[in-house]
Amino acid sequence: MRIATWNINSLKVRLPQVLDWIKARQPDVLCLQEIKLEDCNFPAAELEAAGYHCLVSGQKTYNGVAFLSRLPGSDVVRGIPEFADDQKRLIAASFGGVRILCAYFPNGQSVGSDKYEYKLRWIGALRDWLGHELQVHPRLVLAGDFNIAPEGRDVHDPTAWEGQVLFSEPERAAFRALEGLGLKDAFRLFEQPEKVFTWWDYRMMAFRRNMGLRIDHILLSEPLVPACKACFVDKEPRKAERPSDHAPVVADLELPQA
DNA sequence: ATGGCTACGATCCGTAGA
Numbered sequence: 040m041r042i043a044t045w046n047i048n049s050l051k052v053r054l055p056q057v058l059d060w061i062k063a064r065q066p067d068v069l070c071l072q073e074i075k076l077e078d079c080n081f082p083a084a085e086l087e088a089a090g091y092h093c094l095v096s097g098q099k100t101y102n103g104v105a106f107l108s109r110l111p112g113s114d115v116v117r118g119i120p121e122f123a124d125d126q127k128r129l130i131a132a133s134f135g136g137v138r139i140l141c142a143y144f145p146n147g148q149s150v151g152s153d154k155y156e157y158k159l160r161w162i163g164a165l166r167d168w169l170g171h172e173l174q175v176h177p178r179l180v181l182a183g184d185f186n187i188a189p190e191g192r193d194v195h196d197p198t199a200w201e202g203q204v205l206f207s208e209p210e211r212a213a214f215r216a217l218e219g220l221g222l223k224d225a226f227r228l229f230e231q232p233e234k235v236f237t238w239w240d241y242r243m244m245a246f247r248r249n250m251g252l253r254i255d256h257i258l259l260s261e262p263l264v265p266a267c268k269a270c271f272v273d274k275e276p277r278k279a280e281r282p283s284d285h286a287p288v289v290a291d292l293e294l295p296q297a
Numbered sequence: 298a299t300g301g302c303t304a305c306g307a308t309c310c311g312t313a314g315a
Binding site for chain 1: 300301302303304305306312313314315
Protein backbone atom coordinates (compact mmCIF):
# COMPACT_ATOMS: atom_id res chain seq x y z
CA MET A 40 0.00 0.00 0.00
CA ARG A 41 1.46 3.30 -1.09
CA ILE A 42 0.37 6.17 1.15
CA ALA A 43 1.24 9.76 0.30
CA THR A 44 0.59 13.20 1.72
CA TRP A 45 0.70 16.51 -0.14
CA ASN A 46 -0.26 20.03 0.81
CA ILE A 47 -1.35 21.29 -2.60
CA ASN A 48 -2.21 24.92 -1.67
CA SER A 49 -5.44 25.12 -3.70
CA LEU A 50 -6.81 22.08 -5.50
CA LYS A 51 -8.44 24.37 -8.05
CA VAL A 52 -5.05 25.63 -9.19
CA ARG A 53 -3.21 22.33 -8.77
CA LEU A 54 -5.71 19.79 -10.12
CA PRO A 55 -3.72 19.15 -13.34
CA GLN A 56 -0.59 18.54 -11.26
CA VAL A 57 -2.43 16.18 -8.92
CA LEU A 58 -3.79 14.24 -11.90
CA ASP A 59 -0.30 13.99 -13.41
CA TRP A 60 1.21 12.96 -10.11
CA ILE A 61 -1.25 10.18 -9.22
CA LYS A 62 -0.84 8.80 -12.71
CA ALA A 63 2.95 8.77 -12.38
CA ARG A 64 3.27 7.65 -8.74
CA GLN A 65 0.17 5.48 -8.34
CA PRO A 66 -0.56 6.06 -4.65
CA ASP A 67 -3.21 3.83 -3.09
CA VAL A 68 -4.17 6.62 -0.71
CA LEU A 69 -3.26 10.28 -1.20
CA CYS A 70 -3.88 12.67 1.69
CA LEU A 71 -4.39 16.24 0.50
CA GLN A 72 -4.27 19.42 2.57
CA GLU A 73 -5.16 23.02 1.84
CA ILE A 74 -7.60 22.15 -0.90
CA LYS A 75 -9.14 25.60 -0.28
CA LEU A 76 -12.55 24.80 -1.69
CA GLU A 77 -15.98 23.78 -0.53
CA ASP A 78 -17.12 20.16 -0.84
CA CYS A 79 -19.61 21.14 -3.56
CA ASN A 80 -16.74 22.44 -5.71
CA PHE A 81 -14.50 19.39 -5.27
CA PRO A 82 -13.40 18.09 -8.70
CA ALA A 83 -14.66 14.57 -7.98
CA ALA A 84 -15.56 13.72 -11.58
CA GLU A 85 -12.01 14.25 -12.88
CA LEU A 86 -10.45 12.33 -10.00
CA GLU A 87 -12.94 9.47 -10.25
CA ALA A 88 -12.22 9.27 -13.97
CA ALA A 89 -8.56 8.83 -12.98
CA GLY A 90 -9.59 5.84 -10.84
CA TYR A 91 -9.85 7.38 -7.37
CA HIS A 92 -12.54 7.57 -4.74
CA CYS A 93 -12.84 10.90 -2.95
CA LEU A 94 -13.55 11.81 0.65
CA VAL A 95 -13.63 15.51 1.41
CA SER A 96 -13.83 17.92 4.30
CA GLY A 97 -13.53 21.32 2.72
CA GLN A 98 -14.43 24.95 3.25
CA LYS A 99 -14.24 28.18 1.31
CA THR A 100 -10.84 29.92 0.87
CA TYR A 101 -8.81 28.25 3.63
CA ASN A 102 -7.78 24.83 4.93
CA GLY A 103 -9.67 21.77 3.71
CA VAL A 104 -8.49 18.16 3.59
CA ALA A 105 -9.33 15.16 1.41
CA PHE A 106 -8.50 11.56 0.62
CA LEU A 107 -8.04 10.17 -2.86
CA SER A 108 -8.02 6.38 -2.72
CA ARG A 109 -8.03 3.34 -4.99
CA LEU A 110 -10.47 1.54 -2.67
CA PRO A 111 -13.35 3.32 -0.99
CA GLY A 112 -12.72 4.35 2.62
CA SER A 113 -14.97 3.42 5.53
CA ASP A 114 -15.81 4.76 9.00
CA VAL A 115 -15.16 8.35 7.96
CA VAL A 116 -14.63 10.94 10.67
CA ARG A 117 -14.40 14.67 9.94
CA GLY A 118 -12.73 16.89 12.52
CA ILE A 119 -11.33 15.95 15.91
CA PRO A 120 -14.23 14.54 17.93
CA GLU A 121 -15.11 16.64 20.97
CA PHE A 122 -12.96 19.53 19.71
CA ALA A 123 -15.22 22.29 18.42
CA ASP A 124 -13.54 23.85 15.40
CA ASP A 125 -14.85 25.63 12.30
CA GLN A 126 -11.59 25.00 10.46
CA LYS A 127 -11.55 21.87 8.32
CA ARG A 128 -8.23 20.31 9.22
CA LEU A 129 -8.76 16.61 9.73
CA ILE A 130 -10.37 13.66 8.02
CA ALA A 131 -9.98 10.02 9.04
CA ALA A 132 -11.04 6.81 7.34
CA SER A 133 -10.14 3.13 7.10
CA PHE A 134 -8.62 1.62 3.96
CA GLY A 135 -7.98 -2.12 3.77
CA GLY A 136 -7.64 -2.53 7.52
CA VAL A 137 -5.45 0.55 7.98
CA ARG A 138 -6.78 3.62 9.79
CA ILE A 139 -5.48 6.76 8.10
CA LEU A 140 -5.69 10.30 9.45
CA CYS A 141 -5.13 13.16 7.03
CA ALA A 142 -4.28 16.27 9.02
CA TYR A 143 -3.54 19.91 8.31
CA PHE A 144 -2.03 21.24 11.52
CA PRO A 145 -2.48 24.96 12.20
CA ASN A 146 0.41 27.15 11.04
CA GLY A 147 0.73 29.09 14.30
CA GLN A 148 1.70 32.40 12.61
CA SER A 149 4.20 33.50 15.27
CA VAL A 150 5.26 32.26 18.68
CA GLY A 151 3.00 33.68 21.38
CA SER A 152 0.18 34.68 19.02
CA ASP A 153 -3.43 33.53 19.41
CA LYS A 154 -2.91 31.27 16.40
CA TYR A 155 0.13 29.72 18.03
CA GLU A 156 -1.88 28.99 21.16
CA TYR A 157 -4.63 27.48 18.96
CA LYS A 158 -2.02 25.35 17.22
CA LEU A 159 -0.84 23.83 20.51
CA ARG A 160 -4.42 23.32 21.72
CA TRP A 161 -5.34 21.66 18.42
CA ILE A 162 -2.38 19.28 18.63
CA GLY A 163 -3.23 18.51 22.27
CA ALA A 164 -6.79 17.61 21.28
CA LEU A 165 -5.49 15.46 18.44
CA ARG A 166 -3.15 13.65 20.82
CA ASP A 167 -5.90 13.02 23.39
CA TRP A 168 -8.17 11.59 20.70
CA LEU A 169 -5.36 9.54 19.13
CA GLY A 170 -4.76 7.80 22.45
CA HIS A 171 -8.24 6.32 22.20
CA GLU A 172 -8.17 5.85 18.45
CA LEU A 173 -5.02 3.69 18.68
CA GLN A 174 -6.82 1.31 21.06
CA VAL A 175 -9.54 0.80 18.46
CA HIS A 176 -7.25 0.90 15.41
CA PRO A 177 -3.79 -0.46 16.23
CA ARG A 178 -2.78 -0.17 12.57
CA LEU A 179 -2.85 3.59 12.20
CA VAL A 180 -1.18 6.23 10.00
CA LEU A 181 -1.08 9.94 10.83
CA ALA A 182 -0.15 11.78 7.65
CA GLY A 183 -0.21 15.42 6.71
CA ASP A 184 1.20 18.90 7.00
CA PHE A 185 2.28 19.11 10.63
CA ASN A 186 3.75 22.59 10.31
CA ILE A 187 6.52 21.40 12.64
CA ALA A 188 10.15 20.63 11.86
CA PRO A 189 10.95 18.02 14.51
CA GLU A 190 14.76 18.34 14.63
CA GLY A 191 17.61 20.58 13.59
CA ARG A 192 18.42 18.36 10.63
CA ASP A 193 14.91 19.08 9.31
CA VAL A 194 15.73 22.79 8.98
CA HIS A 195 18.08 24.35 6.40
CA ASP A 196 19.39 26.85 8.98
CA PRO A 197 18.54 25.60 12.48
CA THR A 198 20.35 28.47 14.20
CA ALA A 199 18.30 31.10 12.38
CA TRP A 200 15.07 29.15 12.88
CA GLU A 201 15.58 28.26 16.53
CA GLY A 202 12.59 29.46 18.55
CA GLN A 203 10.67 30.59 15.45
CA VAL A 204 7.24 29.24 14.65
CA LEU A 205 7.49 25.78 12.99
CA PHE A 206 10.69 25.14 14.97
CA SER A 207 9.99 26.34 18.52
CA GLU A 208 10.57 24.04 21.46
CA PRO A 209 6.86 23.78 22.47
CA GLU A 210 5.98 22.70 18.92
CA ARG A 211 8.80 20.14 18.87
CA ALA A 212 7.64 18.91 22.28
CA ALA A 213 4.11 18.52 20.87
CA PHE A 214 5.56 16.47 18.01
CA ARG A 215 7.47 14.28 20.48
CA ALA A 216 4.25 13.84 22.49
CA LEU A 217 2.63 12.37 19.36
CA GLU A 218 5.62 10.04 19.01
CA GLY A 219 5.10 9.21 22.70
CA LEU A 220 1.86 7.50 21.71
CA GLY A 221 4.02 4.97 19.88
CA LEU A 222 3.99 6.63 16.47
CA LYS A 223 7.15 6.52 14.36
CA ASP A 224 8.30 9.02 11.74
CA ALA A 225 8.37 6.83 8.62
CA PHE A 226 11.01 9.04 6.99
CA ARG A 227 13.47 8.39 9.82
CA LEU A 228 13.08 4.62 9.67
CA PHE A 229 15.51 4.75 6.75
CA GLU A 230 18.89 6.19 5.96
CA GLN A 231 18.23 9.46 4.16
CA PRO A 232 20.30 12.02 2.32
CA GLU A 233 21.07 15.23 4.20
CA LYS A 234 18.95 18.34 3.77
CA VAL A 235 15.73 16.72 2.63
CA PHE A 236 12.82 19.12 3.04
CA THR A 237 9.13 19.19 2.14
CA TRP A 238 8.45 22.93 2.09
CA TRP A 239 10.28 25.89 0.56
CA ASP A 240 9.15 29.51 0.74
CA TYR A 241 7.97 30.91 -2.59
CA ARG A 242 10.23 33.89 -1.98
CA MET A 243 13.99 34.33 -2.11
CA MET A 244 14.43 31.53 -4.65
CA ALA A 245 14.25 29.29 -1.60
CA PHE A 246 13.67 26.10 -3.56
CA ARG A 247 16.61 26.67 -5.90
CA ARG A 248 18.80 27.30 -2.85
CA ASN A 249 17.21 24.39 -0.95
CA MET A 250 16.27 26.70 1.91
CA GLY A 251 13.51 24.46 3.20
CA LEU A 252 11.96 22.73 6.17
CA ARG A 253 10.72 19.17 6.63
CA ILE A 254 7.26 19.83 8.04
CA ASP A 255 5.12 17.24 6.21
CA HIS A 256 5.20 13.81 7.79
CA ILE A 257 3.87 10.27 7.80
CA LEU A 258 3.74 8.70 11.26
CA LEU A 259 3.11 4.98 11.70
CA SER A 260 1.81 3.04 14.67
CA GLU A 261 4.19 0.31 15.95
CA PRO A 262 2.43 -2.62 14.22
CA LEU A 263 2.93 -0.91 10.84
CA VAL A 264 6.64 -0.16 11.27
CA PRO A 265 7.88 -3.58 10.06
CA ALA A 266 5.61 -3.25 7.02
CA CYS A 267 7.18 0.03 5.89
CA LYS A 268 9.70 -0.63 3.13
CA ALA A 269 10.44 2.91 1.98
CA CYS A 270 9.71 6.56 2.66
CA PHE A 271 10.81 9.48 0.51
CA VAL A 272 10.08 13.06 -0.48
CA ASP A 273 9.25 13.61 -4.14
CA LYS A 274 10.73 16.98 -5.07
CA GLU A 275 9.67 16.79 -8.72
CA PRO A 276 6.30 18.58 -8.39
CA ARG A 277 8.02 21.52 -6.67
CA LYS A 278 9.91 22.13 -9.94
CA ALA A 279 6.70 22.60 -11.94
CA GLU A 280 5.31 25.89 -13.17
CA ARG A 281 2.99 27.32 -10.52
CA PRO A 282 3.96 24.67 -7.96
CA SER A 283 2.58 24.17 -4.49
CA ASP A 284 5.13 25.34 -1.92
CA HIS A 285 5.06 21.79 -0.48
CA ALA A 286 6.34 18.54 -1.98
CA PRO A 287 4.63 15.16 -1.49
CA VAL A 288 5.89 12.57 1.00
CA VAL A 289 5.44 8.90 0.10
CA ALA A 290 5.51 5.77 2.29
CA ASP A 291 5.33 2.23 0.94
CA LEU A 292 3.81 -0.42 3.21
CA GLU A 293 3.95 -4.12 2.50
CA LEU A 294 0.91 -5.43 4.30
CA PRO A 295 -0.01 -9.07 4.88
CA GLN A 296 -3.19 -10.05 3.08
CA ALA A 297 -6.12 -8.85 5.16
C1' DA B 298 17.27 45.58 4.55
C1' DT B 299 12.90 41.43 8.99
C1' DG B 300 11.48 42.13 2.54
C1' DG B 301 11.16 38.93 -1.34
C1' DC B 302 5.81 34.98 -3.40
C1' DT B 303 1.22 32.90 -4.04
C1' DA B 304 -3.92 32.19 -3.54
C1' DC B 305 -8.14 34.11 -2.40
C1' DG B 306 -11.88 37.26 -2.24
C1' DA B 307 -12.55 41.17 -2.27
C1' DT B 308 -10.92 45.13 -5.34
C1' DC B 309 -6.90 48.26 -7.30
C1' DC B 310 -5.44 46.12 -1.10
C1' DG B 311 -5.91 42.93 3.01
C1' DT B 312 -5.54 38.26 4.97
C1' DA B 313 -3.09 34.13 5.33
C1' DG B 314 0.26 30.91 4.61
C1' DA B 315 5.10 29.12 6.70
